[in-house]
Amino acid sequence: MPLIKLQKLIIGSVLIGFLSAFLGIALKKLTEHYEEIFSNQASLHPIFIFVFPIFGLSVIYFLRHYLFNKKENKGINEVFESTGSRTKNLPKSKIASHFINGLLTVIFGGSTGIEVSTVVATATIGSVAQRKQNFFKEYKTELICAGVAAGITALFNSPTAGLFFVYEVISKKITRTFFITNIIAVLVAFGLVYLVDEKPLFDVTITTWHLRAIPYFILLGILAGINSVYLTRCVLFFKNNLSQIKSHYYRIIIGSVILSSSLFFFPQLYGEGYHAIKMIFTNPNEVKISTNLLYTFIGIILLKPIATSATLFSGGDGGVFAPSLFIGAFLGLFVALLLNTYLKADIIPVNFMVLGMAAVLSASIHAPFTAIFLICGLTNDYTLFIPILFVCLISKYTAKMIYPHSVYSYAASVAK
Template identity: 25%
Template structure:
């Protein structure tokens, strides 16, 4: 039955694909124009999806804060019940669909693009959209950007699946959708472009960049047409008046880099604590929401994405003690909301926390050096970018989002200084951003590229062969050449009396002697062999093995049990490394 339904779905998908290709042929649309049209369509659909998601958040927010909270007017301290109730509503979804429904969806999208060929299931997006809308609408301390980015990525993925595009083209289409989502939520087209390039794709190629720009602009155009061209914040003009301001921004960046790592570890520790607790899975989000709500009794600014408080911080309207309190309490509230299983992103909370740190630094600078410090609002914006960059590992994205928000060229230099310092300090503490740390815990390392991430999850023991052909070191050249003809291999290995690897002889090594028949019984294998050959151990990753293959330019490497005993236990072929990589990619696609 399931197979018949699946076949029927595939047949139904063939009809629009065939019609589209007929239209392309009829109007003689070239491949480049076809890609431009695809990127535009994906961007426009993503813009509509972003608008729909934002309206869904407003619907839940009006229910929780317009209906329920209004009924609590005589007892405002009951506000803690709202995020707890939101967590209770999404609890069953988290229980039955833990992978799809909870947490920040960006790491999952990164893994899908890197290992799963960009295939995103509609069910994943639907579940995460609902859980995120409820979490945010009920006051959970999470951001809107991750679900919207995943909606866009799903649009790109579905278009790619419909057209049956190649793996690389699929990645580009998914990137187009994700860029459109981020651009729409922040009203920042170039910020969305670089989020897709830096975070999701890790690819700045000339083939990728134009399509993502087109999709991003299309998404923003659609969202502006429906919601209006409204800036998130009312930004005061920042004027760079003195060199000490650059120094202050450098110090601010360093502080943001250190606190960003604190935030990452807080999120990680909270998630581990909830995962290992005896609290039922369906109840954890409610507990985390309740803890967030308890903080909100005294500091309601930590709920949701409080743009009003951040706007007040930009204009220097909040006292330093309140800035200090809500900045660090926002770290705790977001850790509770996301760590317990609530759904949403970290970009919004990161901007809030960075903004409060920046406003605090600006307030302090103005109190100590009133003549040279500059406006508090400028430090607030710079703090937002300096905190966001190490959190998501995307300095260009952070710079461009804040530049598009401010529209002020004079902010660029102090912004660069702060972001660079933040990345340096954060990198000195840990090489992982929040997203790459999450994937690293699962054994997927994308810090240096998706291929490396895949190969580092595979070990030599997974693909090695235990059948090894050896030959005594005392054997003659005649015996060796006969063995090569008999076994049809390129390498024989030499062991000592204890089975330790002491050498290797290749077919290439015997070529100089093939015409010297008089030496065939005089030359011994040990005279031809390469001593102490490069070897690998079962616990090494295939990434490290591939480096050794490239270094020695050989097709086969011996496998030894450990570097001390060097007991020969198997061999590994270069082609098997590549085949294992391909199998892992295909396996990830099938799982999706």
């Protein structure tokens, strides 16, 4: 590659990395701030549990219909369509539409997260950049991946997770240009994260783990794989079997009823659910099992995929990242409490929460190394690296044996 082209590519990667990281941090900060305000109001005045979802989804539909040229947000499928075609590009409007609609979905109770909104918005930054220089067009996929990698880095404080995500889910291959552009983008993104002093999402103290817990790790990995398939099938069931409902109004009403009913019985399902994870991370090793707690855990684990699917079906913006982490945390604590209570296993609940988050995410997106480094970045702790690797591989291959597709790979096959 001529030096002048390399210089332009480096400058482009720096700009993509900065803009994508800035967008990711801004969306995360705004979502955290307003989700806390709205969820608190919903807990104080339960009527808002029924008002917020239908209002938020209606506003999103209005914006999509009148401001964003009636272009539906199809999630990561849009990225696959763009990288799989020489001519199809992500329009500039996708930056604003995914940013705004992702924010509105979560703060008004939509049971999903901002990760996929960030992925598509930052992919669009890369897509726009590659259209600015003729020779950039041959590096379209690499520049789109650079935007996504920087966005993931900003969201989860982990440049390694950003790199593995674009490799495992989007690119599937590494070229010299991919390496240069994506390394530069994530380093710039991580530098911005450092400058704004972003703290790990979860404040967790992990001390050690024991070899005698390996059989229980295997059990957790298998259960996580099964749960991830349940999440995937729920999302695809709503997407495929309810697609005959063409009226957006009916979709909003049906989705809102399902979502509001779920939130009424289990407020922990509101939004991303990170607030609920932080709550159970407070002192999980002291939690004692009870009948009410068992019902709560089972209800949350079973209803979260349905609430997420209803949110996406009715026009909400989001994906399975946050739901996977949410389900994994509650599943891990649930399994640990059962094993300690009934089998006297003497395992560490906080460890199983962390392992559960990684395992369900790994199986849901079929990207174990993304899950490993993402969870280590979220907790800023690598003590459990070996057990996380173990459960992530088990959960992924358990899920693939039961059902070969993730939501992402299914979308990719449809895009082709």
